[in-house]
Amino acid sequence: MEDQDNIIAFGSFENSMEASLAKAKLDAYGIPCFLTDENLASLYPIQNPRFSVRLHIFQKDEAQVREVLTETVVLAEEDLTRCPRCQSTRVEYGYSKKLSWRLASILLSLFLVLFPPKKTGHCLDCDYEF
Known part of the structure; x- marks a missing residue:
């Protein structure tokens, strides 16, 4: 298997809602991804540094994911x-x-x-x- 097909943990989120929003945005762009540790983060909300929701992507999509997730919405x-x-x-x-x-x-x-x-x-x- 090539290095490009490796699955990496791209980032972690404080709660499952933020992680789900990031996943939904990537899904809208057609970028395959999945979340892990959602249940632990929900069960132990105060222990977030230890139990954070992680977003996993293919290594080949890392640059595109970084670009999509760092897009800012212009607010008034x-x-x-x-x-x-x-x-x-x-x-x-x-x-x-x-x-x-x-x-x-x-x-x-x-x-x-x-x-x-x-x-x-x-x-x-x-x-x-x-």
Whole structure:
């Protein structure tokens, strides 16, 4: 078998919804792909670095997949989320990056059977969480 026919893990996603969106986009372009570890990521939502959903593709399609998945959708300036501190639009959403908050939320959800913690905004320019 040639190196071009090898299946590689292209990337990992925080949850199955994001992974399914990427897979749907690749399917729309006719690029064969599949997901793994969807069930583990759904069962253990707080342990995402350990249990992330992985997207697998053929090695020969890697350049095309990278191009398709990095296409950006142009949004109107008013539709973009801004950092309240520095007004930057370079914002990502996820679980808190503060270690103390992550540990407290893990312990509380284990002992009190609470739902996973709420996702917060994180500014990539000034590291402010909101």
